[in-house]
Amino acid sequence: MPTMNGDAVRLLLEQVAIDVESNKDYLCDLDGEVGDGDHGVSMTIGMRAVRRAMDDLPADPSVAEAFQAASDAYAIEVGATIGPLYEVAFESAASATAGKAEVSTVTDWVEIYRAMFDAVQRLGGAELGDKTMLDSFHPAIEKLASLEGQELVPSLQQAANTARAAAEATKDLKPMKGRASRLADRAVGHQDAGATSLAIILESVAAFAANLRD
Amino acid sequence: MKKLINDPFDMVEEMVDGFLSANDDIVKQVGRRSIARVRSPIPGKVGIVVGGGSGHLPAFAGYVGEGMADAAAFGNVFASPPARPVVEATQACDSGAGVLYLYGNYAGDCLNFDKAQDQCREMGMDVRTVVLNDDVASAPKDQADRRRGIGGLFWVFRIAGAKAERMAPLDEVFEIATRANANTRTIGVGLTSCTVPANGRPTFHLEEDEMELGLGIHGEPGIKRQKVAPVDDIVEDMMEMILGDLDYSGRDVALSVNGLGGTPAEELYVVYRKAKEICDANGLRIKHKNVGEMVTALEMAGASISLVRLDDEMDELLTTTVNTCMYKKP
Numbered sequence: 001m002p003t004m005n006g007d008a009v010r011l012l013l014e015q016v017a018i019d020v021e022s023n024k025d026y027l028c029d030l031d032g033e034v035g036d037g038d039h040g041v042s043m044t045i046g047m048r049a050v051r052r053a054m055d056d057l058p059a060d061p062s063v064a065e066a067f068q069a070a071s072d073a074y075a076i077e078v079g080a081t082i083g084p085l086y087e088v089a090f091e092s093a094a095s096a097t098a099g100k101a102e103v104s105t106v107t108d109w110v111e112i113y114r115a116m117f118d119a120v121q122r123l124g125g126a127e128l129g130d131k132t133m134l135d136s137f138h139p140a141i142e143k144l145a146s147l148e149g150q151e152l153v154p155s156l157q158q159a160a161n162t163a164r165a166a167a168e169a170t171k172d173l174k175p176m177k178g179r180a181s182r183l184a185d186r187a188v189g190h191q192d193a194g195a196t197s198l199a200i201i202l203e204s205v206a207a208f209a210a211n212l213r214d
Numbered sequence: 215m216k217k218l219i220n221d222p223f224d225m226v227e228e229m230v231d232g233f234l235s236a237n238d239d240i241v242k243q244v245g246r247r248s249i250a251r252v253r254s255p256i257p258g259k260v261g262i263v264v265g266g267g268s269g270h271l272p273a274f275a276g277y278v279g280e281g282m283a284d285a286a287a288f289g290n291v292f293a294s295p296p297a298r299p300v301v302e303a304t305q306a307c308d309s310g311a312g313v314l315y316l317y318g319n320y321a322g323d324c325l326n327f328d329k330a331q332d333q334c335r336e337m338g339m340d341v342r343t344v345v346l347n348d349d350v351a352s353a354p355k356d357q358a359d360r361r362r363g364i365g366g367l368f369w370v371f372r373i374a375g376a377k378a379e380r381m382a383p384l385d386e387v388f389e390i391a392t393r394a395n396a397n398t399r400t401i402g403v404g405l406t407s408c409t410v411p412a413n414g415r416p417t418f419h420l421e422e423d424e425m426e427l428g429l430g431i432h433g434e435p436g437i438k439r440q441k442v443a444p445v446d447d448i449v450e451d452m453m454e455m456i457l458g459d460l461d462y463s464g465r466d467v468a469l470s471v472n473g474l475g476g477t478p479a480e481e482l483y484v485v486y487r488k489a490k491e492i493c494d495a496n497g498l499r500i501k502h503k504n505v506g507e508m509v510t511a512l513e514m515a516g517a518s519i520s521l522v523r524l525d526d527e528m529d530e531l532l533t534t535t536v537n538t539c540m541y542k543k544p
Contacts, residue, residue: 036432
């Protein structure tokens, strides 16, 4: 079982940033079909700021410090809709992990993901089915919660797989939030970029945890 | 992608540098991504803060100066600024008389400006907001709160800015901005896509013989994609949508034709000619006009038409002097 301490979370967030940026063009393409085509750009700007913030962290940061630094990076650099949403998401991850030396169990990650989900929903005001990042996040958290007590790595992987499938299933949803919502009917058939980037992040977390074991 | 840029991720920063240097008689830098009039805060004056994503110049920073806005926050291309530069802009122009935020109705802008407003209020500043939504194509009339803000922003900045310049209190500046917004309608037509520099590829695709009515200023799809028609026919359709949305009959109006960035001024004047003809035929008196680029969408080809239903006060305010970075009128 991997030990996910503060330093590991710092490296994890760096890896997430790299994985998101490597999907920049794909995310822009998804967004361009119904939105304004910049989701990959906004996420890349945020994740580049996250990488700089991770570099600037003191040695052996706490888990919460690493998440908080990611939140601050989004708050200062990004703007757009996604900036405040990921800011509060990472901030709530920091709150959920305050005082924890490590986050190495499924229960830890259910708590982290739930806190992030709740914060995004509170700020963004979207409901499930509105064709947003919540639509891939929610089923993934439910999946992970059903695996509590089991090994972390395969559980994170199953949650990530669930998120990816749910992101693909957003094709059938009508958008109710964001720029795409203004052409709800035309957007049916297109996969939501925000739900997809969320799935990419969960996949990145799972892959990082798997490598940490080696 | 063919653009006059260095690293696309550095473009906004480098643009802000150049913008400040080129306009240093009018504006000063008050944060990494925020500017304000050189003399701000102006004692006793309500500050007007505008802002939004980059890629729309002259909106938003171009309208900082006498007779329009006091400060502006720059976002990344087509992305709202975070709260921080908005807070910096607010602090820079708050004389104690209060500050009014004016920006287009987009989810990101609402989130970030609201957050800035909360922070500034906590610091004791009196801040109010009018969210602008002139685009008739972006939602039906009964869902006006979902409509986007586009080319008509120019007139609201202008009317509210003139009122604030006369040292009117915040309540009155807020009221006339609300009124100007409620009486402004805009419709756009797009002929080509545009390319967000950090994306590198066109946001969407229009065929060589296609145009899109109601296309948004970030390339958001509009309401009708059709074959390109003679401009008189296009303008007739556009004016019909505007005149069908608000009762202008017998009123004084302000009329503007805004270029989206990739359409020559010559074509804008052809658009204006037909729009004026339709106003005349409907008995509207054009008291104020503007033709040129006001709210652009990078290099997108196309135009938007805005029509403001004036009252005596708005009409009179539009006669005042303007001296901003990118719009001047003696």
